[in-house]
Amino acid sequence: MKRSFYLSGLLFCSFMLSFMSTRASVLSIPANPANDTVCSGSNARFIIGAVDTPGTHTITYSWIVSTDGGSTWSSAGASTSDTLTVSATVAMNGYWYKGIAADGTNADTSAAALLVVDTLNAGTITGLSSVCIGSNITLADAISGGVWSASNAHATVSSGIVTGVSHGFDTVKYTVTNKCGTIAAAASVRVDTTVVSLPITGPTVTCTGHFIDLMNVNVLGSHTWSGNTGNATIAADGTLTGLAYGNDTITYNFTNACNSVSSTYDIHVDTPLAAGVISGTATLCAGSDISLSETVSGGTWLSSNSGIAVVDGSGTVTGVAQGSVIISYFLSNGCGASVATFAMTIEGIAAPISGPDSVGIGDMITLVDTTSGGTWSTSNTSVDSIGAGTGVVTGRTIGTSTIVYSVTNTCGTTSASITMNVGNHPSISAITGGDSVCIGSTVTLSDVVSGGTWSVKNANATVDNAGVVTGVTYGMDTVYYSVTTGFGTTVVSTTVFVNQPPVITISGPVVIALGGDYFPMAQPAGGTWTNRRDNVGQIVANSVFYDTLINSIRYPVVSYCSYIVVGFGKDTIIYTDHNTCGTRSDSLIVNLPLPAVTNGVAAVPVSLHIYPNPNQGAFVLNLSSGDDKATVTITNVVGEKVKELNIPTNKNIDIKLDAPAGLYLINAVTATGNYSSKVTITK
Numbered sequence: 001m002k003r004s005f006y007l008s009g010l011l012f013c014s015f016m017l018s019f020m021s022t023r024a025s026v027l028s029i030p031a032n033p034a035n036d037t038v039c040s041g042s043n044a045r046f047i048i049g050a051v052d053t054p055g056t057h058t059i060t061y062s063w064i065v066s067t068d069g070g071s072t073w074s075s076a077g078a079s080t081s082d083t084l085t086v087s088a089t090v091a092m093n094g095y096w097y098k099g100i101a102a103d104g105t106n107a108d109t110s111a112a113a114l115l116v117v118d119t120l121n122a123g124t125i126t127g128l129s130s131v132c133i134g135s136n137i138t139l140a141d142a143i144s145g146g147v148w149s150a151s152n153a154h155a156t157v158s159s160g161i162v163t164g165v166s167h168g169f170d171t172v173k174y175t176v177t178n179k180c181g182t183i184a185a186a187a188s189v190r191v192d193t194t195v196v197s198l199p200i201t202g203p204t205v206t207c208t209g210h211f212i213d214l215m216n217v218n219v220l221g222s223h224t225w226s227g228n229t230g231n232a233t234i235a236a237d238g239t240l241t242g243l244a245y246g247n248d249t250i251t252y253n254f255t256n257a258c259n260s261v262s263s264t265y266d267i268h269v270d271t272p273l274a275a276g277v278i279s280g281t282a283t284l285c286a287g288s289d290i291s292l293s294e295t296v297s298g299g300t301w302l303s304s305n306s307g308i309a310v311v312d313g314s315g316t317v318t319g320v321a322q323g324s325v326i327i328s329y330f331l332s333n334g335c336g337a338s339v340a341t342f343a344m345t346i347e348g349i350a351a352p353i354s355g356p357d358s359v360g361i362g363d364m365i366t367l368v369d370t371t372s373g374g375t376w377s378t379s380n381t382s383v384d385s386i387g388a389g390t391g392v393v394t395g396r397t398i399g400t401s402t403i404v405y406s407v408t409n410t411c412g413t414t415s416a417s418i419t420m421n422v423g424n425h426p427s428i429s430a431i432t433g434g435d436s437v438c439i440g441s442t443v444t445l446s447d448v449v450s451g452g453t454w455s456v457k458n459a460n461a462t463v464d465n466a467g468v469v470t471g472v473t474y475g476m477d478t479v480y481y482s483v484t485t486g487f488g489t490t491v492v493s494t495t496v497f498v499n500q501p502p503v504i505t506i507s508g509p510v511v512i513a514l515g516g517d518y519f520p521m522a523q524p525a526g527g528t529w530t531n532r533r534d535n536v537g538q539i540v541a542n543s544v545f546y547d548t549l550i551n552s553i554r555y556p557v558v559s560y561c562s563y564i565v566v567g568f569g570k571d572t573i574i575y576t577d578h579n580t581c582g583t584r585s586d587s588l589i590v591n592l593p594l595p596a597v598t599n600g601v602a603a604v605p606v607s608l609h610i611y612p613n614p615n616q617g618a619f620v621l622n623l624s625s626g627d628d629k630a631t632v633t634i635t636n637v638v639g640e641k642v643k644e645l646n647i648p649t650n651k652n653i654d655i656k657l658d659a660p661a662g663l664y665l666i667n668a669v670t671a672t673g674n675y676s677s678k679v680t681i682t683k
Contacts, residue, residue: 026053027106033084033099033113039180040119044086048110050101057103066096070112073098086115093117122146122176122185130190130221131155131164132258138162139172141185146176154191164191164257190220192256200252200265206232206242207270207335214238214250216263221256231269242269270334275299278329278342280317284309285411286348289318292327294340299331308346322348322371349414350374350407358421359384359395360488367391367403369416374407383422395422395487423487428452431481436497437461437471438581444468445479445494452483460498471498501582502527506575508563511609512537512590513624513650518563520573520588525559527577536571536592537563568594607675608668614680617657625649627670635665657681
């Protein structure tokens with residue numbers, strides 16, 4: 001019994017303590033967020049201060065926002081601290097923010113804080129854009145608090161009142177400054193002066209349907225164009241269009257801020273002219289004349305070729321020479337020109353024959369007569385023949401004939417003639433003399449028939465009138481000897497080879513490896529390989545390659561040798577060739593450096609060689625090393641990998657690098673070392 005009472009009392013005391021503890025917990029917000037004004041694009045910050053009594057609870061925070069002046073509220077974001085940071089935009093101007101604090105038992109809401117978002121805006125200047133000297137206009141801007149100013153001395157401005165000072169343009173500014181910075185709106189103001197009427201300029205004549213441009217230098221203001229008869233219409237930019245035949249008076253009215261003036265201008269509108277029709281005889285003999293007529297008066301007569309026919313002001317045409325001519329009748333006015341044409345043929349008598357008076361048997365020559373339309377004939381068809389319509393004479397047998405050209409036309413029948421001689425071609429023998437010559441040297445050619453002319457086919461050689469051939473450049477040339485008489489030309493030829501001492505080019509490695517077998521190359525083939533130091537290397541084989549026969553001469557192309565490295569040091573490989581023009585040689589220096597010595601112990605020679613260097617992206621890489629393989633990486637100067645490959649050492653490796661011109665770094669890694677070099681690519 002006592003035990004049950006004791007337990008009941010204990011439970012009652014615990015409940016009362018818990019109730020008293022809960023009732024004593026109080027949450028309040030003594031520090032409300034303050035209003036904040038910021039510029040658009042900046043951050044606004046709101047802070048609340050909450051207090052929990054007796055301070056035994058954890059306070060959590062959240063924020064709400066009202067976009068309609070406090071009528072409705074919604075979450076302001078994910079902030080859970082006593083500070084809310086807002087990235088302000090113009091659209092957020094006038095938003096209200098409240099903070100909410102909670103301790104798990106109680107919650108309290110702060111007073112509302114206003115967000116004011118300011119912007120940099122100078123508005124727009126409104127008002128008149130011109131003012132007369134000594135007069136005023138008033139400008140305005142919807143943004144308050146700004147400052148008015150003028151850019152130069154043409155005008156002054158105070159409180160938006162602009163006063164004209166001197167003729168010209170001025171820029172009026174309205175500058176607004178707030179916490180976001182300074183910005184200005186601008187307007188151009190024209191300061192006018194009293195003007196006088198100035199003349200209209202431009203063409204005075206146009207055509208119906210055509211247009212002309214009229215101008216007046218009074219332009220700094222407003223203006224209107226107008227006509228008074230309806231024969232023309234004129235646009236606001238001064239473009240006048242002809243409507244009907246006749247005259248019109250154009251008026252230009254001009255107004256500025258000071259006064260108004262007017263100018264007038266008389267114009268004439270034409271209509272297009274018809275050229276009419278020319279009639280008359282279309283064929284005329286040279287030296288004669290005829291008269292042409294036209295259905296329209298007032299025009300001008302013209303000839304397309306005064307060397308064939310001329311025409312006077314009345315339409316009388318005089319033939320000058322055989323040919324075709326166009327006679328024109330030309331009229332023009334403000335609408336442009338119109339032309340009637342008439343084609344005529346002027347015929348003439350047979351002119352003197354031109355061309356050779358002799359021809360070889362079996363050869364052809366051409367005779368010409370400037371009067372067309374005639375026929376050709378010969379008096380002796382056994383000696384020669386001639387095409388009736390071509391004038392081409394062909395020699396048949398030795399003798400003479402008379403060639404006749406006959407013309408029948410408006411002028412009657414006329415003829416011209418020439419005596420033609422037919423004979424044998426000149427006789428000529430073969431050219432004798434040498435068939436080759438060195439560059440800069442000479443060889444003399446001859447022919448038993450004298451009086452001929454020497455020449456060459458191209459510029460590999462020259463030849464003078466005595467048949468002396470001089471070598472100029474390497475290669476083949478053809479020498480000609482020609483003899484010409486009235487009966488034709490006979491030509492013989494011979495081939496001459498222009499030679500030169502061998503032009504030696506030699507290439508190969510410059511860095512070599514012990515025991516390596518290298519193959520230097522030289523041009524032309526057919527020469528001899530030697531070297532100076534047999535204790536460094538030895539030439540063990542020669543290989544020569546030839547191309548096909550050219551003009552019965554076998555030309556060597558390229559020669560190789562096999563060079564075996566047997567020791568350390570430098571050696572000179574020499575290639576020598578000769579021909580009838582001389583002997584020449586070229587050399588290649590190769591090198592196998594002695595191995596480095598460290599602490600009295602000979603090291604294995606190690607070297608990363610690249611040749612040629614610089615190159616155009618193709619080169620040979622040789623790594624001399626005691627290791628048998630290496631990994632090679634090629635990078636550009638900014639460290640980007642261009643190529644990577646695995647190679648054997650102590651051998652020439654052909655590398656092709658498709659990369660832009662520039663400097664590249666080459667790194668070779670073996671089992672025992674890391675070796676670097678550089679290569680330059682030029683393109």
